[in-house]
Amino acid sequence: MLPILEMRDITKTFPGVKALTDVNLSVLPAEIHAVVGENGAGKSTLMKVLSGVYPAGTYDGAIHFDGVERKFGTIADSENSGIIIIHQELALVPLLSIAENIFLGHETATNGIINWFETFARTKELLKKVGLNEHPNTLITNIGTGKQQLVEIAKALNKKVKLLILDEPTSSLNETDSNALLALLKEFKAQGISSILITHKLNEVLKVADRITVLRDGMTVDTLDTHTAKVSEDRIIKAMVGRELTDRFPPRAAKIGEPIFEVRNWSVYHPLHAEKQMIKGVDLIARKGEVVGIAGLMGSGRTEFAMSVFGGAYGQKITGEVLIHGKPADVSTIPRAMAAGLAYVTEDRKTYGLVLIDHIKHNVTLANLEGVSSYAVVDESAELKVANKYRKELGIRSSGVFQTTVNLSGGNQQKVVLSKWLFSGPDVLILDEPTRGIDVGAKYEIYGIINRLAEEGKAIIVISSEMQELLGISDRIYVMNEGRFVAEMPAKEATQEKIMRAIMKSWEG
Amino acid sequence: MTDTAVHSQTRNDMLRFVKSNIRDYALLLSLLVIMIFFQVTTDGTLFKPVNMTNLILQNSYIVIMALGMLLIIVAGHIDLSVGSVSGFVGAVAAVMMVPWKMDPFVTMLACLALGAAIGGAQGYFVAYHRIPAFIVTLAGMLIFKGLALTVLGGASVGPFPREFQLLSSGYVPDVFNITFMGGPFNLLALIIGAVVTATIIYFNIKERREQQAHGLAEEPHIIYLGRNVLIAGAFLGFTFLMARYKGLPNVLIVMFALIALFVFLTTRTTFGRRVYAMGGNEKAAKLSGINTERMTLMIFVIMGALAALAGLVFAARLNVATPKAGAGFELEVIAACFIGGAAVTGGVGKIIGAVIGAFIIGVMNNGMSIMGIGIDYQFVIKGAVLMLAVFLDVYYKNKAA
Numbered sequence: 001m002l003p004i005l006e007m008r009d010i011t012k013t014f015p016g017v018k019a020l021t022d023v024n025l026s027v028l029p030a031e032i033h034a035v036v037g038e039n040g041a042g043k044s045t046l047m048k049v050l051s052g053v054y055p056a057g058t059y060d061g062a063i064h065f066d067g068v069e070r071k072f073g074t075i076a077d078s079e080n081s082g083i084i085i086i087h088q089e090l091a092l093v094p095l096l097s098i099a100e101n102i103f104l105g106h107e108t109a110t111n112g113i114i115n116w117f118e119t120f121a122r123t124k125e126l127l128k129k130v131g132l133n134e135h136p137n138t139l140i141t142n143i144g145t146g147k148q149q150l151v152e153i154a155k156a157l158n159k160k161v162k163l164l165i166l167d168e169p170t171s172s173l174n175e176t177d178s179n180a181l182l183a184l185l186k187e188f189k190a191q192g193i194s195s196i197l198i199t200h201k202l203n204e205v206l207k208v209a210d211r212i213t214v215l216r217d218g219m220t221v222d223t224l225d226t227h228t229a230k231v232s233e234d235r236i237i238k239a240m241v242g243r244e245l246t247d248r249f250p251p252r253a254a255k256i257g258e259p260i261f262e263v264r265n266w267s268v269y270h271p272l273h274a275e276k277q278m279i280k281g282v283d284l285i286a287r288k289g290e291v292v293g294i295a296g297l298m299g300s301g302r303t304e305f306a307m308s309v310f311g312g313a314y315g316q317k318i319t320g321e322v323l324i325h326g327k328p329a330d331v332s333t334i335p336r337a338m339a340a341g342l343a344y345v346t347e348d349r350k351t352y353g354l355v356l357i358d359h360i361k362h363n364v365t366l367a368n369l370e371g372v373s374s375y376a377v378v379d380e381s382a383e384l385k386v387a388n389k390y391r392k393e394l395g396i397r398s399s400g401v402f403q404t405t406v407n408l409s410g411g412n413q414q415k416v417v418l419s420k421w422l423f424s425g426p427d428v429l430i431l432d433e434p435t436r437g438i439d440v441g442a443k444y445e446i447y448g449i450i451n452r453l454a455e456e457g458k459a460i461i462v463i464s465s466e467m468q469e470l471l472g473i474s475d476r477i478y479v480m481n482e483g484r485f486v487a488e489m490p491a492k493e494a495t496q497e498k499i500m501r502a503i504m505k506s507w508e509g
Numbered sequence: 510m511t512d513t514a515v516h517s518q519t520r521n522d523m524l525r526f527v528k529s530n531i532r533d534y535a536l537l538l539s540l541l542v543i544m545i546f547f548q549v550t551t552d553g554t555l556f557k558p559v560n561m562t563n564l565i566l567q568n569s570y571i572v573i574m575a576l577g578m579l580l581i582i583v584a585g586h587i588d589l590s591v592g593s594v595s596g597f598v599g600a601v602a603a604v605m606m607v608p609w610k611m612d613p614f615v616t617m618l619a620c621l622a623l624g625a626a627i628g629g630a631q632g633y634f635v636a637y638h639r640i641p642a643f644i645v646t647l648a649g650m651l652i653f654k655g656l657a658l659t660v661l662g663g664a665s666v667g668p669f670p671r672e673f674q675l676l677s678s679g680y681v682p683d684v685f686n687i688t689f690m691g692g693p694f695n696l697l698a699l700i701i702g703a704v705v706t707a708t709i710i711y712f713n714i715k716e717r718r719e720q721q722a723h724g725l726a727e728e729p730h731i732i733y734l735g736r737n738v739l740i741a742g743a744f745l746g747f748t749f750l751m752a753r754y755k756g757l758p759n760v761l762i763v764m765f766a767l768i769a770l771f772v773f774l775t776t777r778t779t780f781g782r783r784v785y786a787m788g789g790n791e792k793a794a795k796l797s798g799i800n801t802e803r804m805t806l807m808i809f810v811i812m813g814a815l816a817a818l819a820g821l822v823f824a825a826r827l828n829v830a831t832p833k834a835g836a837g838f839e840l841e842v843i844a845a846c847f848i849g850g851a852a853v854t855g856g857v858g859k860i861i862g863a864v865i866g867a868f869i870i871g872v873m874n875n876g877m878s879i880m881g882i883g884i885d886y887q888f889v890i891k892g893a894v895l896m897l898a899v900f901l902d903v904y905y906k907n908k909a910a
Contacts, residue, residue: 313796338798352796355789357856366786367797369779376779384723402725420797 002067004029004194005050005083005163010061012045012054019045020059020218027163027194032185034197034205037215038240038439043198046215047165051085052078066162082162086152086169088437092140099123099136102155126154130184144299146177153184164188165196168437170204174298174465175500182208200439201466202233214239241441249472250444252451256475257288259326261342261428261459266320268308278304278315280483286428286459291450293474293491294463295499301483302463303347306430310344311337324427338367343426345417347433347463349410353417356406360398361387363405363416367424390419395445411442418449429453430461435469447473467496481506523729531905532850536865539898543869547876554879555872558754561747566677566826568871569760570595570819572864574838575845576771577812579863582846583775584808585788585855586635586642589839590627590649594813595820596835597653598624602821603666603830606673613673621817627653628813629806636805650839658832667829677826679759695756702748702757705765706741713737760822767815771860784808788855841870844891848898869894 003026012020020042027033037043048054050063052072063070065081072078078085092101099119108118123136132150134143140151149169156164166185170178178201185195185208199205205212206226214222214236222239224231237248261284268279279301286292294302307314309322311334322329324340331337337344346352354363364387365372372383387401394415398408405416414434421429431450435443450473454460464470470477470491477494479487479502487502527534548555555561574591581588598620605616631649635642668674685696717733720726728736751757775781786794787801795801819838824830849866851858870891877887 310796311798333800334796335798335800344796346796351790352792355786355793355856357789358786362782362786366782366794366799369782373779377777378779378782380777381719381723384725424798 001028006064008062012059023220025213030189030192031210032189032195032208034209034212041215042218051075084156084161085165088168090148094141097137098151102158126157130154146173163194167198202236250448254475256290259285259287261286262323264321268315269317271315278483282485288457289454291454291460291474293470293477294480295470295477296480300480302480303432341427343421343424344430345421349413349417354405359402359404360416361401364390364419367420411438428459432463526729540865540869543872551879558750561750562754564875565761569764570823571841572764572867573815573819574842575863575867577815578842579846579858580808581812582851583788583858584784588646588812590646591816592835592838593650593653594627594816597657598817598820599824599830599834600657600660604660606669607666613670621814624817625810625814628809632806632809636802661832665829665831674825677760677822680756695752698752698756699748702744706744710737775860844895
């Protein structure tokens with residue numbers, strides 16, 4: 001069978017850096033092809049070459065698609081020939097409807113006047129194909145991320161897609177939505193549409209991919225066929241990092257002390273809809289040196305719970321009690337929560353964690369400027385020492401502490417955010433999705449940091465959608481669903497099935 | 510390594526440094542070029558001591574307001590009301606001093622407080638009710654324009670007591686009374702200039718030492734030296750010119766003190782750091798425990814007080830408060846900040862940039878007036894310069910990225 005896409009010897013050089021070196025990628029018709037690799041391995045660059053973001057002539061090598069050599073000058077060129085890329089950050093207009101978004105730029109119109117009946121009818125058809133049961137007039141902002149992803153795919157289908165490229169499609173989806181999305185890819189495959197799936201989630205790769213191309217340092221290091229050979233996650237990881245990761249979680253000997261953080265009967269209402277209760281009487285205890293996991297599906301209220309505890313950063317009509325070291329603590333504003341010893345590391349480091357236009361040094365001290373100043377005057381050399389200390393301790397890979405954070409990789413950005421909160425000197429650290437979108441190697445480092453902090457006697461609360469991660473690093477796990485804790489179990493006794501069963505049962509009950 | 514190798518090495522370092530700091534140098538260079546251009550086209554009038562003094566007096570209120578406006582813009586907001594507020598405060602001061610015969614110093618303090626209160630009121634709606642500053646201050650612009658008319662009853666009020674006039678038309682008195690180059694020469698002015706120069710150089714050397722101690726001195730030695738020589742030359746030359754006229758105007762001292770204060774505030778204090786963080790990413794700043802609402806309120810209070818001061822300076826200079834005072838100031842002030850490199854999106858901008866921006870506009874106003882260019886064309890030219898400055902800024906930023 002002839003491949004539908006063949007990229008041969010692609011080399012792409014940026015000033016001073018060779019991003020891709022003789023990369024080969026071939027995708028067969030009706031195939032799901034996974035492209036994996038650590039952050040910075042060249043996956044995104046390769047896709048930008050393919051989709052015409054980097055026009056022909058700015059790279060070496062050849063692209064054959066659908067039997068013809070292609071020289072795409074713009075994204076429109078590649079889209080016209082049937083290559084559609086769906087980016088991690090969705091390109092939808094939040095205050096326009098589903099139908100308007102799907103037909104944006106390709107409106108069904110005569111002489112500039114939109115035919116709303118046809119738009120409506122075709123939107124319904126497309127939504128049916130992707131299995132999305134929403135009204136075409138619903139605004140994008142009113143549907144969840146999972147559904148938004150489906151709208152993006154419907155949009156792609158409308159453009160007569162032959163090759164669908166998905167960049168980290170499930171990184172912000174819960175398990176159910178992820179599975180639905182993967183099932184959809186399989187359905188497309190049955191209809192003859194090929195897909196390229198770029199993801200960090202190897203279990204998903206093994207579920208759906210026919211073949212896997214592994215990139216490392218801008219080179220193709222392996223192409224694995226899941227039908228001819230038995231491919232395991234470890235096998236892929238080995239190819240990705242170039243070494244065997246015998247253990248994906250660092251070993252840890254927990255020394256758990258007395259409770260230092262307690263939340264009692266915590267209730268929160270939606271910030272805009274005052275009648276909608278988001279958190280319904282949650283009780284939580286975290287002990288000294290303990291890593292407590294909170295498992296749950298997307299939208300179960302984990303982030304809302306954490307942010308409402310952290311100085312009421314989410315919600316309204318917040319009631320309940322917080323005790324730190326056994327004494328009632330005032331956490332009604334963020335500065336007060338911080339003074340009480342809390343720190344919250346956000347799940348969205350670009351929007352809520354970093355001042356991206358500023359450098360590492362300024363970001364590290366932002367939450368504790370008092371710590372490097374006297375009489376409100378910043379001591380620059382003290383600040384420099386602090387920044388350098390965290391850069392070294394947490395292994396932030398950068399040209400120095402004056403590097404702008406927007407230029408750092410996801411893992412290093414996360415370390416900067418962590419540094420900021422460590423420097424604020426908290427007793428209780430709440431980490432919300434601490435390893436989202438970062439590569440295997442950096443994840444391992446983050447786990448190591450979490451262990452170290454626990455050993456220092458802090459209480460750590462980890463919110464994560466990756467259950468394996470929670471099982472691997474926590475001492476105790478709470479399961480959250482629909483604003484309640486529905487189960488609590490020691491991590492040793494916990495399994496993915498047990499957690500899922502607890503969630504299912506809470507729905508039935 | 511041979512000599513030529515060393516030589517090309519330092520040349521490379523220098524090129525790289527200039528490239529990465531092109532924005533700052535380009536700004537200063539533009540001001541120099543514009544000054545030389547007008548010096549030539551006005552047959553040497555621009556640098557005459559009397560004209561230099563005028564230039565300072567004419568621009569002081571724009572510079573004073575640009576300091577506050579820079580904070581506002583860095584924080585991600587805008588203030589369209591500063592012109593009207595300064596006009597209104599000038600009118601209130603006039604009414605207090607002329608018909609009510611109140612003490613000028615009491616009046617000035619009351620007026621600064623009034624300005625701060627006006628800024629606070631506007632800042633309150635921006636900070637705590639999240640109404641865009643553009644709308645709040647647009648409303649303020651109309652309200653205070655109207656109130657200025659009401660307070661003055663549509664007429665001009667003046668003249669003012671002598672003590673008040675001194676704010677703008679007074680000079681630091683001479684103590685030496687010497688003659689130089691066939692005229693009176695204010696030696697004190699030159700001495701103050703020398704002291705200020707020495708202070709600046711001292712701080713530059715101290716900073717350089719600290720940088721070297723941490724291995725962070727990126728600026729090549731020759732540029733560092735050149736920069737300091739240039740600063741010294743400019744300051745001494747400038748005070749020399751001023752000394753040959755009447756000496757240093759009081760308002761110049763006020764202006765320089767404020768510039769120094771705001772440079773310190775933005776670069777060295779936690780307050781300044783938080784303003785930049787807030788403008789760079791408000792959500793992240795808030796989640797880092799920064800009380801962004803209070804910060805926003807404070808910035809508007811500062812802006813209001815500075816607008817009031819500018820209004821007083823302007824009224825004192827004309828020796829009369831008119832209903833039209835302050836009209837259009839906001840545009841020059843905002844233009845000064847953007848010419849000086851501030852970003853509309855917030856988080857970026859320097860006090861020195863805004864000051865240089867204000868002087869670029871000031872020198873253009875002054876030079877074009879001397880040349881006899883009509884007010885109509887002056888607007889066109891100033892608009893074109895603003896557009897060009899921001900375009901070049903954006904163009905080189907994109908190219909660098």
